[in-house]
Amino acid sequence: MDQAASPPAARPARRGRPRKSEQERSENPRHAELLREAARLFRAQGFDATSIRDIAAAAGMQSGSPFYYFESKSALLVAVMRDGMAQAFESQTQTLAALDRRASARQRLQTLIRHHLGVVVGAESHFIPVMLYEWRALTPTQRADILVLKDAYEAAWMPSLERLHRAGELKARPAVARLFIFGALNWAAQWFAPAGPLSLDELTEQALRLFIHPRPTSR
Numbered sequence: 001m002d003q004a005a006s007p008p009a010a011r012p013a014r015r016g017r018p019r020k021s022e023q024e025r026s027e028n029p030r031h032a033e034l035l036r037e038a039a040r041l042f043r044a045q046g047f048d049a050t051s052i053r054d055i056a057a058a059a060g061m062q063s064g065s066p067f068y069y070f071e072s073k074s075a076l077l078v079a080v081m082r083d084g085m086a087q088a089f090e091s092q093t094q095t096l097a098a099l100d101r102r103a104s105a106r107q108r109l110q111t112l113i114r115h116h117l118g119v120v121v122g123a124e125s126h127f128i129p130v131m132l133y134e135w136r137a138l139t140p141t142q143r144a145d146i147l148v149l150k151d152a153y154e155a156a157w158m159p160s161l162e163r164l165h166r167a168g169e170l171k172a173r174p175a176v177a178r179l180f181i182f183g184a185l186n187w188a189a190q191w192f193a194p195a196g197p198l199s200l201d202e203l204t205e206q207a208l209r210l211f212i213h214p215r216p217t218s219r
Contacts, residue, residue: 105161132186
């Protein structure tokens, strides 16, 4: 006579705190602190030379605690870049929305340059140098993830560049000009000194003069 199958054995209860969701972890202040310290150390020491232990110590945490928020150092690197780009995109969108709708293409580009310089040389803006120097550390899938945000951020510049090109004030092709402009502005992270001779507003005007050449007025 067949006997009824025995019920499966109950799984032992998991010890310790239940693991929170990704959203709950990202909203935790410790999550933000880890991102800040990781970005700072990746910029100062390089990704390869920075250990999870280094990041945990800088954030005032135990050496294994970062793994509660990120599965690996590589995941933390991606988060630094993705979070930085997402915040830059959001603040850029708000900055453009605050502009007068009648603003000229030159005024819009000036606003975009000023905003981007603030992103590049801001006190907590380590993610752009990290992106420039640690891009090779990402996998193709991770790069594609970051590029979605990067492309959306840079796409907002194209209408102004195209209008300036049609007006004869931008001589280079808009898509190529965008690459040159971002290359020049991003490099400011290496040499700009807040206590130096130029303010960000003055630096913005110098950058605008470098790329944009107003048409001469007829006499």
